[in-house]
Amino acid sequence: AQKITQTQPGMFVQEKEAVTLDCTYDTSDQSYGLFWYKQPSSGEMIFLIYQGSYDEQNATEGRYSLNFQKARKSANLVISASQLGDSAMYFCAMREPYSGGGADGLTFGKGTHLIIQP
């Protein structure tokens, strides 16, 4: 079963509008972290924002905010005042506690392809 689900394969948004990218996750752990990354056509994955499972307030980083609804296991990314340069793939990811004492890395969703139109 998928641990990270992004239900929007692609989105078209008008420049300067706000955008919400959906992400739901599945875990039985109480301690976990949620991440959003942006991948432009150049290929590099760029970190955007992080939310810890015990953080009481929604994370914000400039134009990015994370709408964290723990009971719904939802961690949507909100981009305010979208710009043409926001066109890219966006990935939601989760880090769970250690298993076997090692580092597990991040588990990623399939991504949403966001296109900002002028």
Added chain:
Amino acid sequence: ETGVTQTPRHLVMGMTNKKSLKCEQHLGHNAMYWYKQSAKKPLELMFVYNFKEQTENNSVPSRFSPECPNSSHLFLHLHTLQPEDSALYLCASSQGTREKLFFGSGTQLSVL
């Protein structure tokens, strides 16, 4: 200078070739990762190294062989690959295994 550098950016190889992908991080991090990104699939974690020790191997075929000589360098040695191994291979590093990952730009691999 970018924090995580991968070379080459593009690689085309035949199924009988042997090649290596290189990753170098200039961030002083302790953990390094290899991910595989195929079209229309989520990123797949392949290997994790923490303080040069391999801590994760997610059932990756033996035709992929990682090497981590020090905390700043990570290699992925490739031999007798299959066409389905064609993908973008991303390297990442992090300060600790609980911190955010910093990625390189990837190597786009095509196996003919």
